[in-house]
Amino acid sequence: MRELSLHIMDIIENSISAKATLICLEIIEDKNSDILKIIIKDNGCGIDEKDIEKVKDPFVTSRKTRKVGLGIPLFEAACLRCEGRLDIKSAKDKGTEIEAVMKYSHIDRAPLGRIEDTIMSVLLYPQVDILYKHIVNEKEFNFDSREIKKVIGEDLTLPDILQWIKQYIKEGIDEIGGGVY
Amino acid sequence: MKTIKELEEIRKKTLDVVNQRKDRTTTRIVVGMATCGIAAGARPVLLAIMDEVSKLGLSDVIVAQTGCIGLCRLEPIVEVIRPGEEKVTYIKMTPDKARRIVKEHVVEGKVVDEYVMHVVDGKVLNDYSVQND
Numbered sequence: 630m631r632e633l634s635l636h637i638m639d640i641i642e643n644s645i646s647a648k649a650t651l652i653c654l655e656i657i658e659d660k661n662s663d664i665l666k667i668i669i670k671d672n673g674c675g676i677d678e679k680d681i682e683k684v685k686d687p688f689v690t691s692r693k694t695r696k697v698g699l700g701i702p703l704f705e706a707a708c709l710r711c712e713g714r715l716d717i718k719s720a721k722d723k724g725t726e727i728e729a730v731m732k733y734s735h736i737d738r739a740p741l742g743r744i745e746d747t748i749m750s751v752l753l754y755p756q757v758d759i760l761y762k763h764i765v766n767e768k769e770f771n772f773d774s775r776e777i778k779k780v781i782g783e784d785l786t787l788p789d790i791l792q793w794i795k796q797y798i799k800e801g802i803d804e805i806g807g808g809v810y
Numbered sequence: 811m812k813t814i815k816e817l818e819e820i821r822k823k824t825l826d827v828v829n830q831r832k833d834r835t836t837t838r839i840v841v842g843m844a845t846c847g848i849a850a851g852a853r854p855v856l857l858a859i860m861d862e863v864s865k866l867g868l869s870d871v872i873v874a875q876t877g878c879i880g881l882c883r884l885e886p887i888v889e890v891i892r893p894g895e896e897k898v899t900y901i902k903m904t905p906d907k908a909r910r911i912v913k914e915h916v917v918e919g920k921v922v923d924e925y926v927m928h929v930v931d932g933k934v935l936n937d938y939s940v941q942n943d
Contacts (some may be wrong), residue, residue: 700845753915797812
């Protein structure tokens with residue numbers, strides 16, 4: 630994938646398939662210690678303990694349409710080639726947490742890309758809420774789709790509203806100087 | 811800077827649309843968004859569709875996502891389901907092709923034949939679109 634935001638989207642699609650209704654996305658750009666960290670947490674159905682080591686294997690998938698699942702292995706490969714790692718923690722019926730760590734300045738690290746596009750596409754699922762926190766050094770931007778739903782009602786899937794959310798997030802990320810690279 | 815006040819104004823404006831959507835039968839545009847789709851460029855396609863729907867002010871259209879359809883080599887895939895009509899599957903989409911589909915198929919009801927998946931004797935003939943790319 631060309632952008633990390635596409636990996637994030639792919640992982641969130643897994644969460645949604647696992648019937649998650651709340652997704653917490655946290656991006657930490659710590660330039661002082663040269664670390665980029667992405668944490669994706671959901672309240673979906675979780676992964677069985679016996680399967681948790683297997684999900685990094687590309688030939689393991691819960692899907693029925695074909696026999697390979699590349700989402701997690703691809704993301705892990707992206708981390709490993711930047712001196713990083715990918716950890717998965719999961720509790721059955723409670724949810725899953727994925728933590729990806731990369732060396733911020735590594736030459737092979739893909740840019741974060743358009744996080745706002747990823748969030749917008751997630752919000753097309755009416756049943757899903759997203760809590761997004763982006764930290765760049767000491768600056769922070771927060772977005773909570775539940776707050777928006779308080780103002781506008783439950784249906785966020787209208788194009789005008791999604792456009793507003795996209796702009797809002799874009800401005801927020803720009804303000805803290807996030808995702809530049 | 812975007813403000814919550816703006817959001818409230820959008821809400822007032824869209825209130826009627828929401829009600830309309832509940833009453834009417836809607837057209838669904840579904841984009842395949844599994845790993846294969848995302849890697850092949852499904853996100854720009856999805857955004858182009860949403861942008862076009864919003865630009866043309868189409869209120870009776872729902873844009874949705876689905877997982878892997880099982881035809882990864884033909885991604886990005888877009889399905890258009892108009893009420894009372896058979897589902898049409900478009901393959902190897904790009905943002906520009908997707909915009910054309912919204913304009914011609916969703917609005918005018920004319921299927922864009924050259925992007926449709928062709929199945930003959932149970933085999934997918936996807937070479938069709940390669941020649942035209």
